């Protein structure tokens with residue numbers, strides 16, 4: 421079993437179907453991760469202690485998904501220097517634009533790498549976390565290169581009628 425290098429956190433159980441996409445990518449690449457529900461609004465103390473301990477625990481990246489007033493990624497970035505990758509969850513009321521704007525517009529000094537809204541964003545968050553870790557892990561770099569090459573090879577040159 422791989423060491424836990426990535427924390428996947430989310431504001432609610434309802435975010436899991438989206439955030440699972442990040443977990444599946446990390447699984448496929450052999451990157452160890454943990455999953456936690458950490459809400460900026462409903463469990464602020466949990467957010468604070470997770471952020472306070474993240475670097476000492478050896479986490480190399482934190483993927484944080486939240487929807488609506490999506491303060492989790494930004495608050496986590498305030499609390500730890502571990503790179504935070506934000507995933508805006510698609511919402512019913514505003515289609516996730518609310519989540520995106522809540523996450524992306526950080527003040528200077530506390531960056532969040534903000535992904536696209538929804539499932540593609542969550543999958544890309546997994547890939548970006550792996551890419552960050554691959555800088556110091558040659559075996560992971562090779563696995564990531566192979567994953568990218570396989571995706572590329574799966575794209576047909578011509579469209580077909582279904």
Ligand code: RP5
Nearest residue numbers: 431432434435486487488509
């Ligand atoms: C946010 O509120 C969560 O990240 C979730 O996307 C949204 C709705 O949460 P639930 O009401 O479904 O628990 O904090």
